[in-house]
Amino acid sequence: MKTQEDYLFWRLAHYFITKQEYRLIQLSKDENELWLEKIENKQAQVIRLLKYNLDWSNWLQRDIELTSQNGERIRKQLTRRELNILNLYITAFLPVDDYKFRIAQPFLNPNQNKTIIHSKLLDRQSYDEWIVSLEDLFDEPILIAKREEYLDEEIEQLKQSALNSAVNQIKREKSLFEYGKPFFTYIFIILQVAFFGLLELNGGSTNTSTLIKFGAKFNPLILEGEWWRFFTPVVLHIGILHLLMNTLALYYLGTVVERIYGNSRFLFIYLLAGFSGSLASFLFSPSLSAGASGAIFGCFGALLFFGLIYPKLFFRTMGFNILVVLAINLSLGFTIPGIDNAGHIGGLIGGFLATGIVHFPKKRKLLLQGLFLGLTALGVVGLLQYGYASAVVDEKSVLIMAQQYNELEEYEKGYSLLYAYTKENQDSAEVYFLLSYTEIKLEKLEDARAHLQKVIELNPDFHEAHYNLALVYLNENQLDLAKEHATKALDLRPNQNEYKELVGKINGQL
Secondary structure, three states, X not given: OEEHHXXXXXXXXXXXXXXXXXXXXXXXXXXXXXXXXXXXXXXXXXXXXXXXXXXXXHHHHHHHHXXXXXXXXXXXXXXXXXXXXXXXXXXXXXOOOOOHHHHOOOEXXXXXXXXXXXXXXXXXXXXXXXXXXXXXXXXXXXXXXXXXEEOHHHHHHHHHHHXXXXXXXXXXXXXXXXXXXOOHHHHHHHHHHHHXXXXXXXXXXXXXXXXXXXXXXXXXXXXXXXXXXXXXXXXXXXXXXXXXXXXXXXXXXXXXHHHHHOHHHHHHHHHHHHHHHHHHHHHHOOOOEOOOHHXXXXXXXXXXXXXXXXXXXXXXXXHHHHHHHHHHHHHHHHHOOOOOHHHHHXXXXXXXXXXXXXXXXXXXXXXXXXXXXXXXXXXXXXXXXXXXXXXXXXXXXHHHHHHHXXXXXXXXXXXXXXXHHHHHOOOOHHHHHHHHHHHHHOOOHHHHHHHHXXXXXXXXXXXHHHHHHHXXXXXXXXXXXXXXXXXXXXHHOOOOHHHHHHHHHHHHXX
């Protein structure tokens, strides 16, 4: 026959596991000591149950100290700043000497004062009193059949029920992280490494023309209809450090997300997040950009959605670390120049919304998924309309685009782009100079002369402008003015052979 202590031990274990949803973290070989964890319960984040017949209070003191040491190890594993442990002794008789001062106050180890031990003794005499105190702590009745003896089968059934519930709980939680095996994560890693090599073989991954050629996000070309540039930046990277950082981030984050949501859902989340990052960059950043950062931040968004649906499990496992890493990355984006934080935030939001659309495997929530789908569709359509109507195109992008047109000898396009920019923006010597170049190529020499004079007015030391203006005057047979500007160009760049030759040619005609 089993004793009252056997029953109470497993009845409490069963209650904590099945009703309070504590997780089993340790069980001794003799099955007389049990450790449970539920970090959401601030008053009792960890419960330790021990069935033991106490004799002397000094043994009780030593055991509390050992419990504190073990609790400190658990606190570090759970990454908690502070840990409250409810330490319950199930005993037939109380210690023979004075013991109450040992448990009157919570125990804090002087060297480990972050783990607090609250000890209670549940014996046959004070049985009812302690059960009431536990009911007050958990704000719920604990139904226990009080008898002197219990059948072995009854205790065994209770024990197996408690342990099976604990094991099934662990299996359910574990299954959430093991739905799929990473596949597309590795595909995207291979793609971004392959495209990096392709960029390096065709001018370099930091070369602006090469990046534009292979599909970097570039506002002027998106405005001209190259919509695929919302997606292609996901596999392009600018420099080896950029590639390495994003590859490592994708390896660690992507594999977790793909295991949780499965292959097809991960692909949808990653691509929509990448698109959202490019869209946000298109709206708020005029600079050329590339990289998988937006899609990777989408993986953060997917994990935040996990935290929304399973907050307890999220914070018990990865939540704290995810939030810290996310906060650090966003902070760096706001403080370090050159980081496209608009793309990061856009990817984060896109990943969260995409996850809401696909939800979890085998867990359909059609109303919630429809709501996320509607919000995403409205957001994308609205932002695209706004973007194409008022997207930011900066001077640098205009100059890059115009130079691209000139290299392709599409001077009319370059002229239209530059001329339109000068009508809507402040004067820029570089823009006027490039505009004058296209005008020379289109034989609009009078306009070219006027714009070159504007360049020199804005920047008197712009030697190329003096040289080109000298060529225009020479073509118009205004030799004195040609000599003046050719000489000025040579003064600014004495070692420039073209300038020396032009001055000699003009002097020969005077």
